[in-house]
Amino acid sequence: MSKPVVAIVGRPNVGKSTLFNLLAGEMISIVKDTPGVTRDRIYAEVNWLDRDFTLIDTGGIEPDSNDIILSQMREQAQIAIDTADVILFIADVRQGLVDSDAKVADMLRRSKKPVLLVVNKVDSFSKFMPDVYEFYNLGIGDPLPISAASRLGIGDMLDAVIAHFPANETEEEDDDRPRVAIVGKPNVGKSSIINKLLGEERVIVSDIAGTTRDAIDTTIKHDGKEYVFIDTAGLRRKSKIKEELERYSIIRTVTAVERADVVLVVIDAVEGITEQDAKIAGIAHERGKGVIIVVNKWDAIEKNNKTVKEYEHEVRRVLSFMPYAEIMFVSASTGQRLIKLYDMIDIVIANQNMRIATGVLNEIMAEAVAMQQPPSDKGKRLKLYYITQVAVKPPTFVIFVNDKELMHFSYTRYLENKIREAFGFKGTSLKFFIRERK
Ligand code: GDP
Ligand code: GDP
16 A cells, blocks of 8 residues: 655745644654664654555755745755645745745646645634635635644644545555565666666556656566566756755655555665665665665676675675565676566565464464563563464564563564564565553
């Protein structure tokens, strides 16, 4: 299931960050062992009335002149148009309607994306409502008054957001073709990989889909089966500001990963693995997607009989939070091992969808418990009653215990390893929920 993406656009100081933080709440830092990603307040998971969506703040740096404000707003708006299902255009009732608002509103209107005009800082409806009506002049629909600071109007705004989401059964979900996102830093060879795969197969099926973001998808037929590649390199953005480029690249990655079943994290063999690679891989890990680490430009490396081992070791060290991911050494230039990606993609998807019968799971847990005693604290020992798989993509398990506090992270890891020993689950993370049963 791919989650809808909602993007926030607006001038500096209208209250974008305040609204973002309010909506993101404590959801921001759920995963502690993923480096980097959770600290960036660029995107967050939000839940409203049983609908989950990814919220993106497209605005980053504080510009210091009006010219820069307008060009930056255009840039933000373009990112939102490229990536979002619904755009929240935030204005400020206290600053009133300004020229740059009108220009950006024009741009958003032309994109035909659903846009909600949100007028913030309406801390008192009775006092400020007359000023809100002025925003009708933007021609992008009814202004929704809110106060992010006093939490007014937020529920009505979220209702309006959700009303624009595709119905639960979207076309994408009916579509059972594997969806593969190719992510990675600039210049690691993402486009080269796609182009080479296209060249090998010589079959291009054009995607005619409703939304603009699908325009960057490439469908490739291999062995009679179609694969949809979501390429984050396809859209390039020019910006002189490094932070802005990075923000853009993270937003592109998040939205591509969101729509994918399997993520190919491409790494440049010549450059070696870096923290930035870990940050990108972390996005796929956090979302529980299938992951394949693709070390590209393998042709350009001087090799001896230790090179692969050393390389693997270094990749595992930097990406220690995803030991389950398969590593492949390829070359987009020579085509070496690229064809094998398809088999790996199929395997990872099968593992993401694998369901283990409850009886078998409980046998494995009983055996694991017999081999290594569960932890205890102050004379009380952890008891594990029952395990069952409750979901796929990623495979998710619930373990019922006597006392949650006694279930150490390391013991969950131990059980995870036992389950992996039995079933592999290569390429996919596993999720565990611990519940108490008295
Ligand atoms: P951003 O630059 O668009 O991200 O704006 P911020 O979220 O940083 O907010 C800019 C300023 O507006 C801060 O001083 C906030 O405290 C203030 N602010 C945000 N929302 C509201 C609101 O609903 N009412 C009032 N009165 N002030 C707000
Ligand atoms: P992207 O920004 O990730 O899409 O990277 P590109 O596909 O544009 O590739 C960046 C540069 O790396 C180009 O100059 C490519 O020719 C080069 N490149 C890509 N793949 C390989 C490879 O497998 N081997 C070598 N030697 N160079 C490669």
